Amino acid sequence: MRLILTGVTGVAGLAAYRAALVDPAIDGVTLLTRRPVPSWAKLPPQAVAKTNTILHQDFKTYPADLAQQLAEHDGLVWALGKSSVGMSEEQYTELAYNYTLSAARALKEAGAGSEEKPFRFVYVSGEHADPTGESRQAWARVKGRVERELPELFQGTHMKAYILRPGYFFPSKAYPEDRLNQRSFTLRALDAVFGPVLGTLMPSSVVPTEELGRFMIELAKGRFPDQELFRNAEMRKLVKEL
DSSP states (O other), rough: EEEEEEEESHHHHHHHHHHHHOOTTOEEEEEEEESSEEETSSSTTTHHHHHEEOOOOOOTTHHHHHHHHHHHHEEEEEEOOOOOOTTOOOHHHHIIIIHHHHHHHHHHHOOOOOOSOOEEEEEEETTOOOSSSSSSSSHHHHHOOOOOOOOHHHTTTTTEOOOOOEOOOOOOTHHHHHHHHHHHHHHHHHHHHHHHOOOOOOOOGBOOHHHHHHHHHHHHHTTTTTOOEEHHHHHHHHHHHO
């Protein structure tokens, strides 16, 4: 099985990449990224043998040959994104909506998937995404729009959308280099204080990155084919049963 991953320089994407590398069911991983995985990221020894990196700068445009190359894979984990803090709604729409739907349309037009092996598009959303568009938070409206339109786009095709709404997550303590490079000093200090509090008082609202990474890959493998939306609490329950 061959998967495409995006957002691998971020927290969720890197967690998915590590999970894919150690999964014996995954034969190859294609990273669709603007820049290579940084040297500080600690990876399993299988990384070199299992990884193909495609450096791609414009996530709204996919030449026909690239789209065809991507469509030959079995699935994709779309973990591209970042915090909406400091971004206008227009800027966040470009990142979270336009990039996602452009890739989905390119894969659809290239004929991804088959009746025997549907192409699985795993979209990493957020716990409070709002498909109704009524939320006061711009990021929730934007991600909710993606949640609503992805399944509609794939109707009548051999592609299937899976929507994952993780709660709060932070770079793992098992990888101190991640914490140093992916989060600022201020955010690390806040996590040291509030992370344990959330984990104790609201455990269903947080998720360890290792669990998140594994669950994303399981969705891409087709572990839960009959369900489309997975919220954080349910994800945490299901991942413990794997």
